[in-house]
Amino acid sequence: MTNPGPEENGLRWIADAYDTSFTLTLAENLSPYELLCRVGAEERHIVPLTRSAAYELLLRDEEDPLGDLDFLDREDEATIAGLTGAGFLPAPPVTIVRAGSVAGWAYALEESHDHTATHLAALSERGRAFCVHRDAKGFSRVDHARHGEVVTSFEPGLPHLTHGVPAEAALGFVHGGDEPGDVAFLRFLEGELGIHLPWEETEAELLAAAFT
Numbered sequence: 474m475t476n477p478g479p480e481e482n483g484l485r486w487i488a489d490a491y492d493t494s495f496t497l498t499l500a501e502n503l504s505p506y507e508l509l510c511r512v513g514a515e516e517r518h519i520v521p522l523t524r525s526a527a528y529e530l531l532l533r534d535e536e537d538p539l540g541d542l543d544f545l546d547r548e549d550e551a552t553i554a555g556l557t558g559a560g561f562l563p564a565p566p567v568t569i570v571r572a573g574s575v576a577g578w579a580y581a582l583e584e585s586h587d588h589t590a591t592h593l594a595a596l597s598e599r600g601r602a603f604c605v606h607r608d609a610k611g612f613s614r615v616d617h618a619r620h621g622e623v624v625t626s627f628e629p630g631l632p633h634l635t636h637g638v639p640a641e642a643a644l645g646f647v648h649g650g651d652e653p654g655d656v657a658f659l660r661f662l663e664g665e666l667g668i669h670l671p672w673e674e675t676e677a678e679l680l681a682a683a684f685t
Contacts, residue, residue: 483659483660483663483668483669483670484497484659484660484662484663484668484669484670485656485659485660485663486672487582487659487670487675488607488653488655488656488659490672490675491582491584491607493585493609494584494585494606494607494608494609495582495583495584495585495606495607496581496582496583496585496586496587496588496589496590496604496605496606496607497580497581497582497603497604497605497606497659498580498581498582498589498590498593498596498602498603498604498605499578499579499580499601499602499603499604499662499666499668500578500579500580500581500596500597500599500600500601500602501577501578501597501599501600501601501602502577502578502599502600503578503579503596503599504574504579505572505573505574505579505581505679505680506519506572506680507579508572508579508580508581508589508596509570509572509581509680509681509682511592511595511596512570512581512588512589512591512592512595512596512682512684513588513592513682513684514570514682514684517559518558518559518560518682518683519559519680519681519682520555520556520559520561520680520681520682521678521679521680521681522569522571522678522679522681523544523676523677523678523679524571524582524675524676524679525543525544525676526542526544526545527569527571527584527681528584529542529543529544530542530556530561530562530565530566530569530683531565531566531568531569531584532565533565534565535563535564535565539553539562559682559683560683560684560685561683564685566683566684566685567586567588567684567685568583568584568585568586568588568683568684569583569584569681569682569683569684570582570583570588570589570681570682570684571583571675571679571680571681572679572680572681572682573674573675573679573680575668575669575670576666576667576668576669578666578668580670582675582679585609587604587606587614588684589604590604590606590614590616593616593617593618593623594618594621594622594623595621596618597618597619597620597621597622597623598620598621600619600620601617601618601619602617602618602619603615603616603617603662604616604617605655605658605659605662606655607655611653612628613628613629613653613654613655613658614626614627614628615627615628615629615640615655615658617643617644623637624637624638624643625637625638625639625640625643625644627639627640628654629646629648629654629655629657629658630648630654631654644661644665645665646658646661
């Protein structure tokens with residue numbers, strides 16, 4: 474992928490940067506630590522990881538030597554012990570959730586799974602929460618919760634698959650045109666929430682938790 478320029482640092486670029494599958498979660502009035510804890514992480518097991526480091530951990534086999542991990546100094550026993558105790562090693566976790574903050578919101582990114590979506594009600598207790606997920610087959614789903622209750626779950630462009638309040642009534646979102654559904658909704662969120670998430674920030678170290 475070509476690195477997005479400043480004018481592209483909204484939200485839509487995520488669908489290109491994570492071209493196979495991704496989950497973006499936004500939770501209003503939470504810190505990154507609070508987001509991770511509300512989706513099941515223990516605070517003492519939260520560590521900073523870059524996207525590339527998280528990807529290496531997800532792709533490795535348990536038998537692979539630690540020296541194969543580019544980001545890790547195999548002589549750094551403290552870091553290795555911390556990653557092992559937090560569930561990143563030796564076996565690869567099912568998913569890694571990385572979290573940061575932007576403009577009054579906590580955000581979380583996952584490479585392929587949608588662990589955060591199952592906790593959306595808890596993530597919305599202080600306001601609103603959104604989860605945008607695209608699976609490996611190219612299907613997308615949006616979940617929205619507000620003040621502790623899930624309001625709607627829908628597949629953009631497929632209104633007959635909606636659970637809860639229709640997207641148009643709940644959010645004022647109508648999918649039209651040729652744009653993929655997840656991209657259209659990310660564009661919608663950019664305008665509605667005024668959120669612009671820097672690509673460079675999401676590639677750098679964010680707080681991370683492993684889930685097995």
